[in-house]
Amino acid sequence: MGVLDGLKVVEIAALGPAPACGAMLADLGADVIVIERPAENAGVPRPHETWHRGKRSVVIDLKQPGTADTVLMLVEQADALIEGMRPGVMERLGLGPEACFARKPSLVYGRLTGWGQEGPLKHVAGHDGNYIALSGALWMGTSPALRPEPPPGIYGDVAGGALYLATGLLAGVLRARKDGRGQVVDAAMVDGSAHLMNLLFASAFTRDGLDQLRPKETTVVPVLSPLQAARHPNNAARGVYTVLDGVLQATAAPRFLRTPSSPTAHVPARGEHTSQVLAAPNSAFEGMH
Amino acid sequence: MGVLEGLRVVELASSGGTGFCGMFLADLGADVILIERPSDDVGRARPEAIQHRGKRSAVLDLAQSEAIGAVLQLIDRADALIEGLQPGGMEHLGLGPEVCLARKPSLVYGRLTGEDETACAAMSGALWIASQPGVPAAAPNTLLGQVGGGALYLTFGVLAALLRAQSDGCGQIVDAAMVDGCANLLNMMLGVVPSRDGKFDAIRANGYGRHWVRSYRCADGEWVRVEPDEPQFYADVIRRLGLDNDERFIHGQENRKQWPQLAAELDALFATKTRAQWCKLLEGSDACFAPVLSPIEAARHPHNVARGIYQTVDGVLQAAPAPRFTATPSPSIHRVPPLGAHTRDVLRELRALGGTDAT
Numbered sequence: 323m324g325v326l327d328g329l330k331v332v333e334i335a336a337l338g339p340a341p342a343c344g345a346m347l348a349d350l351g352a353d354v355i356v357i358e359r360p361a362e363n364a365g366v367p368r369p370h371e372t373w374h375r376g377k378r379s380v381v382i383d384l385k386q387p388g389t390a391d392t393v394l395m396l397v398e399q400a401d402a403l404i405e406g407m408r409p410g411v412m413e414r415l416g417l418g419p420e421a422c423f424a425r426k427p428s429l430v431y432g433r434l435t436g437w438g439q440e441g442p443l444k445h446v447a448g449h450d451g452n453y454i455a456l457s458g459a460l461w462m463g464t465s466p467a468l469r470p471e472p473p474p475g476i477y478g479d480v481a482g483g484a485l486y487l488a489t490g491l492l493a494g495v496l497r498a499r500k501d502g503r504g505q506v507v508d509a510a511m512v513d514g515s516a517h518l519m520n521l522l523f524a525s526a527f528t529r530d531g532l533d534q535l536r537p538k539e540t541t542v543v544p545v546l547s548p549l550q551a552a553r554h555p556n557n558a559a560r561g562v563y564t565v566l567d568g569v570l571q572a573t574a575a576p577r578f579l580r581t582p583s584s585p586t587a588h589v590p591a592r593g594e595h596t597s598q599v600l601a602a603p604n605s606a607f608e609g610m611h
Numbered sequence: 612m613g614v615l616e617g618l619r620v621v622e623l624a625s626s627g628g629t630g631f632c633g634m635f636l637a638d639l640g641a642d643v644i645l646i647e648r649p650s651d652d653v654g655r656a657r658p659e660a661i662q663h664r665g666k667r668s669a670v671l672d673l674a675q676s677e678a679i680g681a682v683l684q685l686i687d688r689a690d691a692l693i694e695g696l697q698p699g700g701m702e703h704l705g706l707g708p709e710v711c712l713a714r715k716p717s718l719v720y721g722r723l724t725g726e727d728e729t730a731c732a733a734m735s736g737a738l739w740i741a742s743q744p745g746v747p748a749a750a751p752n753t754l755l756g757q758v759g760g761g762a763l764y765l766t767f768g769v770l771a772a773l774l775r776a777q778s779d780g781c782g783q784i785v786d787a788a789m790v791d792g793c794a795n796l797l798n799m800m801l802g803v804v805p806s807r808d809g810k811f812d813a814i815r816a817n818g819y820g821r822h823w824v825r826s827y828r829c830a831d832g833e834w835v836r837v838e839p840d841e842p843q844f845y846a847d848v849i850r851r852l853g854l855d856n857d858e859r860f861i862h863g864q865e866n867r868k869q870w871p872q873l874a875a876e877l878d879a880l881f882a883t884k885t886r887a888q889w890c891k892l893l894e895g896s897d898a899c900f901a902p903v904l905s906p907i908e909a910a911r912h913p914h915n916v917a918r919g920i921y922q923t924v925d926g927v928l929q930a931a932p933a934p935r936f937t938a939t940p941s942p943s944i945h946r947v948p949p950l951g952a953h954t955r956d957v958l959r960e961l962r963a964l965g966g967t968d969a970t
Contacts, residue, residue: 325771328778342799350771372802438935443914447844447897451824455836456914458906460826463741464816465749470826470834470903471817473741473755475800481759484799485767490934492770493614493639497939499777500617505938516920516930518763519906521631521753524661527928529907537749543733545748547811548797551736562735562794571801572794576768580783581775 324351324574324583329495330607332396333377333404334384334417335359338450339475339483339511340406340434341373346488347402348376349574350583353607355396355599357382364593369567376587378595390416394425395603401498402430402491409435409444419506429504430494434487436478438510450478450511457482459515462522465537482515612942613640613932618773619689621646621682622666623706628753628762628789629695629723630662635766636691637665638932638941644685644957645948646671653951658925665945667953679705684961686711686718690776691769695723708784718782719772723765725789728756735760735793740800743817760792822863822874823848826903827881834903835881835889848898852880 329352333344341356348354354377364381368374382389394417397403403422405412412418412433419431436453437443443456454460454477463477464470472478487509498504526532546554552563552570564573564586574583599606618641622633637643643666653670657663671678683706686692692711694701701707701722708720725731729750732738741755742748765787776782800814807813817825823845824838839845845864846855854860863873881889886902893900904912910921910928919931924944932941 325768325775325783327775329774339799345798346767346795370802370805372798437914438918441914441917443895446895447839447841448899448901449824449838449840451826451836451838452899452901455826455834455901455903456909456912457920458904458909459754460836460903461834461905463752463754468743468746468749469817469828470836471743473737473800473816474814474819474824475803476737476741476759476796477754480796480799481754481763485763486934489635489763489767489770490614490936492767492774494936496618496770496774496777497614499774503938505614505936507934507936509934510918512915513918513920513931513933513935516906516909516915517635517933518754518758520634520930521628521662521758521762523906523927523929524659527659527926529905532906535752537752539747540729540750541747543730545733545739545742546736547739548736548794548801549811551734551739551794554734557734557790557794560788560791562791569802569805572791572798575791575795576764576785576787577791578768578772578783578785580781581772 336406339479342484381593486514628757631762670951737793764792833886
């Protein structure tokens with residue numbers, strides 16, 4: 323339950339930030355069906371994979387002929403799709419934007435990559451730290467006195483990636499509900515991590531000026547680890563963190579006063595909802611909200 | 612123009628992340644009316660205030676009841692309001708959520724709270740994660756706090772609530788507290804902790820000590836970032852570095868005891884060439900490599916140029932709107948309105964709709 327009750331999302335499982343985007347939407351009440359590949363841990367509890375919490379997990383081997391059609395049946399009922407493959411992979415699976423729009427013209431088709439759908443590096447492998455290195459955010463977000471080591475996954479994957487796609491998808495759905503037109507949302511971490519520096523660029527725009535704005539050593543406040551933070555009275559009172567199935571994790575954000583989000587949801591086992599969803603893929607989203 | 616064309620937002624100006632949220636919405640095509648306080652520099656150009664690009668600026672003296680009346684009339688016509696005043700500030704002005712939602716039940720009332728970003732980041736656990744073990748923490752500079760944990764969550768939340776209001780006609784308060792957002796940023800990595808011996812240190816900056824996920828200093832003092840985590844990419848880097856006859860490096864991902872030694876050897880190796888030389892050798896391959904660029908340098912990198920990520924408008928470097936939409940592309944970067952540039956327009960629109968006394 324939550325503000326996004328009734329929003330239907332199909333997610334093609336990938337590594338990195340795409341699942342985190344799906345989890346943010348699921349946190350707020352969206353019905354997110356994540357399509358995962360077969361693997362040995364099917365059915366095994368995996369409470370630490372917090373990036374899948376609150377979703378329904380369906381195992382489909384997309385390399386098998388005919389499986390794309392099952393996914394397209396789900397897409398037909400969905401408002402949005404999330405994928406985080408390298409450019410061209412979805413097309414090869416028969417699940418590219420054209421195939422999906424043919425079935426669902428109002429679909430908002432979200433693509434989350436490091437380098438973006440276009441540009442000379444679009445086919446090049448990389449990770450969070452590479453994307454923010456190239457955008458300038460690694461330089462900007464680290465102290466000039468130290469080796470530039472970013473907090474892993476924060477500036478690229480989550481802030482510059484998952485949050486930009488989540489916001490872009492909602493903007494796209496708002497629009498599609500008015501004019502019936504879907505579209506592709508190209509969320510690139512190199513774009514997002516550049517955009518999130520705009521508040522700093524408002525204060526300086528030379529290298530020296532920007533250098534002055536890089537983080538500086540501070541001793542002003544106690545710096546709490548996540549475990550300590552979870553126990554801090556203010557955070558405990560707000561319920562900022564929770565421990566679910568033994569895993570420390572932050573609760574949904576932001577908060578909605580009329581339509582509060584449900585308590586933190588469990589992580590489904592891989593394929594936990596396969597039979598439920600595939601029993602009637604044409605009505606997989608019905609009755610779930 | 613833009614995906615949010617037709618969306619009307621009222622923003623009460625304050626320092627910090629709220630302005631970024633308003634910019635994000637304006638970037639995507641929303642009509643954002645920024646209510647600013649009177650000051651000496653009304654009308655002066657301020658191209659550096661890019662957090663206000665694309666908005667309409669109306670100067671109103673909120674100490675005057677007529678001005679409050681005008682703001683309420685603007686709210687009557689708006690889909691959303693965003694504010695980041697001190698707690699109680701809006702209520703004190705007579706613009707609190709009860710007043711606004713009573714007049715406009717479908718209003719999405721977005722609040723960004725958390726005045727001190729260092730305190731929020733420190734209290735949330737995010738600053739600890741962002742700090743390297745063994746050295747003092749560095750205070751965040753908006754990326755982690757005001758924007759990362761604040762404005763981005765407010766923007767996301769406002770759109771979620773708008774979608775809901777579109778279907779059931781009911782608005783509500785969106786409470787984007789920076790401390791919540793900062794903690795939420797960590798979720799993905801918190802899930803990784805169990806696979807790293809349950810140690811939170813292992814998800815801190817420089818906390819896991821892997822030689823293949825590390826920034827290396829080059830001969831010219833500049834830095835490069837390598838992250839070939841997958842075995843095939845790791846093997847590719849080792850080969851390109853000419854280390855594919857060294858068993859220690861070939862099996863380097865497996866033997867954790869050797870990581871510090873291998874990192875030290877790579878420190879020395881990377882120090883033998885300039886950043887540009889390393890780029891020539893490794894960029895564009897599957898080495899998961901990138902130079903560590905300042906934003907000024909980033910603006911000139913061919914990939915970023917091809918995408919048009921950075922632009923200089925009125926002499927000010929800034930990043931283009933993100934993400935990108937194929938059917939409703941965002942307009943090119945908007946200019947920054949001078950303070951109060953739209954006061955008359957905005958008040959004229961209100962008068963046309965039934966009158967206001969504010970001048």
